[in-house]
Amino acid sequence: MPSLFKVFSLLALAALSGALAAPHPALVVHGSRPDCKMTTGFEMCFRNTTRRSVHETPSRKRVPASLTNGERLARHLPLKPPTRRSSARRVVASPAAAPANRGYIQVLSVDENGNSTGVLGYVSKSTYAHTQYLIQPSVDDALLVAPSGDRNLITLNSDTPSPAFLGFVQAREDSSSGLAEGSSNYLYLASTEQTSPNATPQNVGNSFNAVSGGPFRAESAVWTHDPINHTLTAQWINPDTSRAPTVAFIQGSAIYFSGDPEAFQQMHSAPVQKIAFVYVPA
Ligand SMILES: *[C@@H]1O[C@H](CO)[C@@H](O)[C@H](O)[C@H]1NC(C)=O
Numbered sequence: 001m002p003s004l005f006k007v008f009s010l011l012a013l014a015a016l017s018g019a020l021a022a023p024h025p026a027l028v029v030h031g032s033r034p035d036c037k038m039t040t041g042f043e044m045c046f047r048n049t050t051r052r053s054v055h056e057t058p059s060r061k062r063v064p065a066s067l068t069n070g071e072r073l074a075r076h077l078p079l080k081p082p083t084r085r086s087s088a089r090r091v092v093a094s095p096a097a098a099p100a101n102r103g104y105i106q107v108l109s110v111d112e113n114g115n116s117t118g119v120l121g122y123v124s125k126s127t128y129a130h131t132q133y134l135i136q137p138s139v140d141d142a143l144l145v146a147p148s149g150d151r152n153l154i155t156l157n158s159d160t161p162s163p164a165f166l167g168f169v170q171a172r173e174d175s176s177s178g179l180a181e182g183s184s185n186y187l188y189l190a191s192t193e194q195t196s197p198n199a200t201p202q203n204v205g206n207s208f209n210a211v212s213g214g215p216f217r218a219e220s221a222v223w224t225h226d227p228i229n230h231t232l233t234a235q236w237i238n239p240d241t242s243r244a245p246t247v248a249f250i251q252g253s254a255i256y257f258s259g260d261p262e263a264f265q266q267m268h269s270a271p272v273q274k275i276a277f278v279y280v281p282a
């Protein structure tokens with residue numbers, strides 16, 4: 001199995017790019033950065049509270065005295081008890097037989113042209129504080145997913161099994177649930193309830209809201225699996241129903257999506273690496 005798996009990965013990689021650098025053995029570590037820390041085995045980077053506008057004008061914003069749970073999370077403070085919203089119903093995955101088509105999500109680093117430069121790891125089955133999915137190096141710790149209807153992936157071995165769909169959730173700092181070039185808005189990779197293909201961001205239950213009590217919107221029908229080259233591409237639908245630029249990247253161990261990773265980085269300072277996904281049948 002491991003050698004077959006390796007062959008498959010190489011085939012998928014070969015499909016992605018004609019000339020490849022040697023795969024990375026493990027994650028890129030930015031351990032020296034003061035805003036990135038190892039927490040529960042994962043490297044997480046948190047917002048540099050010295051904000052800069054996209055026009056490079058330095059501006060200092062003070063931390064508000066009363067923190068929301070989302071902000072407490074970012075500062076490693078204990079959370080207030082979650083407030084369960086009646087609209088945030090939790091969906092329990094049905095105990096059906098294991099789907100025939102299931103796989104892992106391999107994460108590749110890509111350059112500015114979108115060409116692969118190596119394998120970074122896999123989407124993890126363990127989430128950060130039951131809120132968002134991360135990247136980790138081993139297939140043994142990889143999230144197992146199954147395609148489920150149009151553009152959806154259902155999670156099979158997540159430590160946050162409910163809601164069961166692997167989707168995107170609007171980030172706590174976002175000015176709206178829309179992504180665009182020039183905007184630092186971004187999305188978490190998280191567990192969400194199912195939304196319809198082409199639906200705008202929906203007020204459905206999701207793992208980030210369940211922990212933070214947030215009102216953040218989500219979409220599950222974001223994935224397109226190409227059956228030939230096995231790439232998994234992501235597409236967020238903006239509130240105006242347009243197809244948003246949806247660029248995947250990592251910062252530390254966190255997986256995010258933005259219309260403009262450079263604008264995100266100006267706001268959040270720690271290095272980012274653009275990524276692509278490959279579905280690897282299990
Ligand atoms: C995979 O195939 C689809 C269409 O079949 C294509 O649009 C996409 O660019 C391909 N991806 C890569 C990385 O070759």
Ligand SMILES: *[C@@H]1O[C@H](CO)[C@@H](O)[C@H](O)[C@H]1NC(C)=O
Binds near residue numbers: 034050
């Ligand atoms: C935070 O951002 C400011 C302004 O860009 C910068 O001067 C400072 O060095 C950053 N701090 C860290 C810890 O990266």
Ligand SMILES: *[C@@H]1O[C@H](CO)[C@@H](O)[C@H](O)[C@H]1NC(C)=O
Binds near residue numbers: 017018019113114115
């Ligand atoms: C990288 O992408 C560019 C633009 O799409 C393409 O012209 C080039 O051939 C690619 N390079 C490799 C090594 O695949």
